[in-house]
Amino acid sequence: AAKAQADAAKANADKDTAQAQAAAAQAAADKAQADAVKAQEAVKKAEDALANAGNGEDQLAAALARAAAAEAAQAAAEAAAETAKAAEEAALLAKTAAENAATAAQVAADKAIGDAKVEADKKVAAANQQAADAKAQAAAAQTRADEAEKEKLEAEARAKAAEEALAAAQQLPPAPTNPTVAANTKVTGFQNSIAKDDNSGLSANTSASYDTYTALFNETGSSYFKQPVNVTLRSTDDQDYEKGFKKSSLKQIGGTWDNKLNYTSTYKNFDNQMQIGHVYGDLKRPANLTQLATLSNVYVQGNSTNDVDMKYMKDLSQYNINNRINDGKVAYKGDATYLGNTKSEIIGVDPTVGTSNFSVDFVDSQVDGTLSFAGMKDKKIKAEIAGNTFAGNWNGVDTKGGFYGEDAKLLGGIYQDAGGKGTYGATKVGSNSEPVPVPKAITGVMSNTVSSVSGTGTENAIGYRQFVRDNDTFNTTTGSGEDTNPVMIVDTNTDNLPGYNQLVGRLDITKPGKFGQASKLTLVKSDDISLDDGFKKSKDTSTATFGKVESILGKIDLKYDYQSVYKNFDSQMQIGHVYGDMRKEGSFGGVKSRYTNVYVMGEATENMPTEGKVQYAGVATYMDNLHLGSGALKTPVVNGTSNFNVDFVNDSLTGTLKFADINKNIGISAGITGNTFAGSKDNIATSGGFYGEDAKFLGGIYQEAQPGSVPGTGTTPGTGTTFQGTFGAEKQ
Known part of the structure; x- marks a missing residue:
């Protein structure tokens, strides 16, 4: 910025010099013109004198001499005028160039000053943030110091109590002797x-x-x-x-x-x-x-x-x-x-x-x-x-x-x-008892999609309504019939994702006017089959019962024949699918609905990073044919890849899921809140979270949600929602 200002000053000085030269040239030209006029006047006088003088040789010679001098003066004046004109034009060019140089230098100076100010503002903001962080760290350090002091005092108190107990014990009568006797064998x-x-x-x-x-x-x-x-x-x-x-x-x-x-x-x-x-x-x-x-x-x-x-x-x-x-x-x-x-x-x-x-x-x-x-x-x-x-x-x-x-x-x-x-x-509970383990709570999110086709007691419909987290439930509804809607609440006594082996199928949230009960579904079995990229799939079909299902026959039970596909990440996170059709047994029996579920769950990160941009890479799954009218169920695609850019400063996440075998790419965009994230892009809703120490893993689910009065709901195949899936990635 200083150099640009110096260049501008020099250009202004050059401009002033050029203007001075132009003024001097103009003055010389004016003087030459004046001399030329005087010479002309002298010539005229000489001619008049010649006319009055007769044929005197001396006078003639003098007149001729004066005429020659006048002509020479006129020629010199004309030459000086041309030189002055050229100097004036050069001065004007120099002035213009100088003005242009001054303007350019001023623009450069303004830009340099502006850039310097922006950079300075950034450094000021960074310095303020560092000061705030330092203050927070100091406060945290003080808190730790206070806690350490408290622990020290408590330890000293315990030590004193132990000394007193020892002194007292030395004066106590002998304690009862523990007999060496085994438990009864029967x-x-x-x-x-x-x-x-x-x-x-x-x-x-x-x-x-x-x-x-x-x-x-x-x-x-x-x-x-x-x-x-x-x-x-x-x-x-x-x-x-x-x-x-x-x-x-x-x-x-x-x-x-x-x-x-x-x-x-x-x-x-x-x-x-x-x-x-x-x-x-x-x-x-x-x-x-x-x-x-x-x-x-x-x-x-x-x-x-x-x-x-x-x-x-x-x-x-x-x-x-x-x-x-x-x-x-x-x-x-x-x-x-x-x-x-x-x-x-x-x-x-x-x-x-x-x-x-x-x-x-x-x-x-x-x-x-x-x-x-x-x-x-x-x-x-x-x-x-x-x-x-x-x-x-x-x-x-x-x-x-x-x-x-x-x-x-x-x-x-x-x-x-x-x-x-x-x-x-x-x-x-005591020194001779087994330790009581305190496992970390498993948290996560899932999507419950149900569909049916027109038939005995059923209608064309598909939908997932919303993503469901651990403690989501409801106890009241609005509307009636197919327009029954749950009034959602968070209830700490509800646990929809109790552990890696089980989840609760919440079809009562998706269609509260149809399904009156939830049902526990088994995710992991000892005989599950290994797939690619660490995924596993259930060997055999499991069966659960969804009770109190409204129908033209009253409240009936539907049998859910389902399978699961899942992948574990170091016992800190699991992603997976549950999918199958639901049937009625006995009179008016047969397949009535299709239920598919995607989920992510794990040990949520407790201390989230707050700085930096981090890349994650991993796997992705995809499944379509969600509608019962779309034909037979397909096994989820599990050989997809996922790549994410996570900005922990601005709490944002973007990523791409690629499925080469089916030539499909899916964009993911979400905002981060605490250790979870949620968002929507191109009519694809997503939700998930960070798991493990220092947010080692990132996992989530996604579901197509076509626009409508309730996004993601529709009637026939191709409406509402047609595909869903999961993704899991590790910090790079």
């Missing part, structure tokens, strides 16, 4: 059954194995069961269910001419010292068509704690009380389950898994517990201990259970209330 426990509406009491088990079990359905008083039934509880091909629970395939008991008992076993085993579980299903006539009764059985059984160890637990608690070490009570933490008694809560439904917390008073022989389940009111357990078992009834919750393993390490039981029955199993 497997014992309790169970409870219901057959249709006939419910039994809480009975003692006659079983003696964790693998097989004698179910006392006969104790219900049902006319269908005169004898106990031996069932299989577990086998090597059982699959993971939830929180360490296992689930068997559907099993059947009964010969050709016998009634058929169809059942599923869901259970959790605690170090082969205790097992809790459910056996549930139905009894049908020999052809396995007509249902006679629904069945539900719960049990707890294990290697009960030896009476000598139970006495030690009581003596130790009393010792702790007497010596003011603690209140003598022992904490247990673990799991709980629940399954309703009605047909709609047993058939096609699996037990709900929750948590359990207990406080055991071995001195006063009391057990107090709380069973907690998402979306349900807590259930309270109160019981009296007798030997190594306990029993009680509190506010309509009837329970029996016992202590299992050495030193009463485990606590387990069964319970029933007016609506259903369940189990609980917990581990003693």
Whole structure:
């Protein structure tokens, strides 16, 4: 900028010089003209003198001389005039050039000054941001320092308490000696059954194995069961269910001419010292068509704690009380389950898994517990201990259970209330108990697309309505019939994506006027088949039930025959598809609808980056033929690629999904909010998030959403929404 200003000053100076030269040349020209006029006047005088003088030679010669001088002066004047004119023209050219140079130099100077100001503003903004960051870091450092000081004080307090406890312990009487005695070898426990509406009491088990079990359905008083039934509880091909629970395939008991008992076993085993579980299903006539009764059985059984160890637990608690070490009570933490008694809560439904917390008073022989389940009111357990078992009834919750393993390490039981029955199993909290894992919460987003074609009780329709996150649900609607719309809320008791093995199909959100219930869908099985790029696909079709579906026949059940395709990313993220058709069994049976789902879930990034532009690269999937009227379902395309540019400063994300085999490219554009993102481009909606430490992974879903009153909804194939997919990428 300084150089440009100097150039402008020099150009102005050159312009002034040129103007001065032009003025001087003009003055010389004016003088020459004046001299020429004087010379002409002299010539005229000479001629007049010659005329008056006669023929005098001297006068003639003088006149001629003066005439010659005048002519020479005139020639010189004319030459000077031409020189002055040329100088004037040159001066004008120099002036013009100088003015142009001055203008150009001024423009360059203005631009340089403007650029310098912009750069200076950027540096000022960067400096301000650095100052703000430094201030924030200082505040964070102060917070950490305060926390460290607090921890130091707490540590000092604990150390002092430990010293005092040691000093006190040196004066305490000897503590009770822990006997070396193993748990009882015989497997014992309790169970409870219901057959249709006939419910039994809480009975003692006659079983003696964790693998097989004698179910006392006969104790219900049902006319269908005169004898106990031996069932299989577990086998090597059982699959993971939830929180360490296992689930068997559907099993059947009964010969050709016998009634058929169809059942599923869901259970959790605690170090082969205790097992809790459910056996549930139905009894049908020999052809396995007509249902006679629904069945539900719960049990707890294990290697009960030896009476000598139970006495030690009581003596130790009393010792702790007497010596003011603690209140003598022992904490247990673990799991709980629940399954309703009605047909709609047993058939096609699996037990709900929750948590359990207990406080055991071995001195006063009391057990107090709380069973907690998402979306349900807590259930309270109160019981009296007798030997190594306990029993009680509190506010309509009837329970029996016992202590299992050495030193009463485990606590387990069964319970029933007016609506259903369940189990609980917990581990003693303390130095000699198993650690209680605290897994990170799984979060994510999914899209639920359903379609149908015109037929008996159905109409041409397709739609996905909206993306659904973990806690999205509704409890009221507006409109009626096909125009019924959910009023969405966020409910922390709702968990639509509980884990990598399972999600909840929310067709009740997509079409609340048609589907009255959601349904749990299994994503991962032990026999899944490997595909390209780390994807896996279910080997066999699974079946779930969507209940309370509105039809011209009233509320019916639809069977959903589905498969899954998925990919895991270092156990921190999973993307996948669930897809299949829904059918009605019996009269007016057949395929009624098609349901496809895409999802992403994982351990969401807690501390998101706030600076920099980062590239991500990975995989992508694609699936079309979403409409039931489009023909047979296709397997998702899983060999796509994904590339993203993420701007953590401006909270934006752009990317491209490429599918070479089908010659299709899809653009992705979204805004980032916290550790999630969402957006739309070219009528393609997208949503997802960042997962793992330092946003290592990026994953999401996309769905075509053609414009309309509700984007993404339509009637016939080619309307509303025609394709959907997923993507997952890793930071480069």
